[in-house]
Amino acid sequence: xxxxxKADYAVRxxxxxxxxxxxxxxxxxVIAGAQGIPHKFLEGILGDLRRGGxxxxxxxxxxxxxxxxxxxxxxIAEVIRVVDGPLVSVRGVRPPELSYCGxxxxxxxxWIAVRANVRKILGEVTLAEVxxxxxPGDVLGLAEDPEAWTNP
Amino acid sequence: xxxxxKADYAVRxxxxxxxxxxxxxxxxxVIAGAQGIPHKFLEGILGDLRRGGxxxxxxxxxxxxxxxxxxxxxxIAEVIRVVDGPLVSVRGVRPPELSYCGxxxxxxxxWIAVRANVRKILGEVTLAEVxxxxxPGDVLGLAEDPEAWTNP
DNA sequence: TCATTCCCTATTTTTCCAGTAGGGAAAATA
DNA sequence: TATTTTCCCTACTGGAAAAATAGGGAATGA
Numbered sequence: 001x002x003x004x005x006k007a008d009y010a011v012r013x014x015x016x017x018x019x020x021x022x023x024x025x026x027x028x029x030v031i032a033g034a035q036g037i038p039h040k041f042l043e044g045i046l047g048d049l050r051r052g053g054x055x056x057x058x059x060x061x062x063x064x065x066x067x068x069x070x071x072x073x074x075x076i077a078e079v080i081r082v083v084d085g086p087l088v089s090v091r092g093v094r095p096p097e098l099s100y101c102g103x104x105x106x107x108x109x110x111w112i113a114v115r116a117n118v119r120k121i122l123g124e125v126t127l128a129e130v131x132x133x134x135x136p137g138d139v140l141g142l143a144e145d146p147e148a149w150t151n152p
Numbered sequence: 153x154x155x156x157x158k159a160d161y162a163v164r165x166x167x168x169x170x171x172x173x174x175x176x177x178x179x180x181x182v183i184a185g186a187q188g189i190p191h192k193f194l195e196g197i198l199g200d201l202r203r204g205g206x207x208x209x210x211x212x213x214x215x216x217x218x219x220x221x222x223x224x225x226x227x228i229a230e231v232i233r234v235v236d237g238p239l240v241s242v243r244g245v246r247p248p249e250l251s252y253c254g255x256x257x258x259x260x261x262x263w264i265a266v267r268a269n270v271r272k273i274l275g276e277v278t279l280a281e282v283x284x285x286x287x288p289g290d291v292l293g294l295a296e297d298p299e300a301w302t303n304p
Numbered sequence: 305t306c307a308t309t310c311c312c313t314a315t316t317t318t319t320c321c322a323g324t325a326g327g328g329a330a331a332a333t334a
Numbered sequence: 335t336a337t338t339t340t341c342c343c344t345a346c347t348g349g350a351a352a353a354a355t356a357g358g359g360a361a362t363g364a
Contacts, residue, residue, distance in 0.1 A: 003241070003263070150248075
């Protein structure tokens, strides 16, 4: 299970906008510099976010991008979905479209459970919370366990 | 976040072995037929599982593959790691190797929390449980929520 | 000895990811 | 109006990884 560069970049760009403050425009070039993202690649991502209704843009001098909604109403899951499609997929298809047979039948509810769990976290955490380094208690609880930081 | 065909196939193959019973050998061709997996592709996967110590093999007539350990001691996470490497990665690298700056700093604990949650589920569920359609209570609880089955 | 089955290496095919290139359109500024 | 700035759009490229195929070699059991 891998989170794509595009999803990672999109969230980081959105966080820069959240940190800039409501209604403040930031140029793509500035975001690219701040987060070390290739400029032209980022422009494509910001275009996706705009078409997805998460970001608004302004051309010309002093133009740039800003969040289309308050940062505390945009979840990380929304950002990822807009640029990458479904949050979790198996062989490229969403779990409910899968069909298993024989001893693998219970694999479907298992993938569903995994997806539900990922949704729970990424769906409840907002850009505002991450940008302000104030993660919700339950998420912080998971992240504070030292074991969560070790590689198996 | 996508689960690869290889990981999906590997788990399904392992489930066939779990269902066959302890110490019973099953031919690759039979597994491939039962689960609709390309035969030669599956052979490669079974080779990975064998080198990873999860499966034992026997050549010649009446040969085949069998689990190297009891099915209730092998987690789904183990199977996936053997064929695909790290369970969760961001841009191909494991979360602890990432570094973020500025308003994205709290992204790291967030990915860690996601990973911890995925580990929790896939690490606690065993081949025996899935093959027997007896998922643990907490996993079943997640999968039973009707909302978990809807696409956003 | 012979059929069976796993085992190994290489190759192909396809797909998608990540990044690049270049110019066009709108908006502000002078 | 001219100019600069900045977003906007289309195309495309290189490369890696995923998914699958091919063909034969080495055990094993009958």
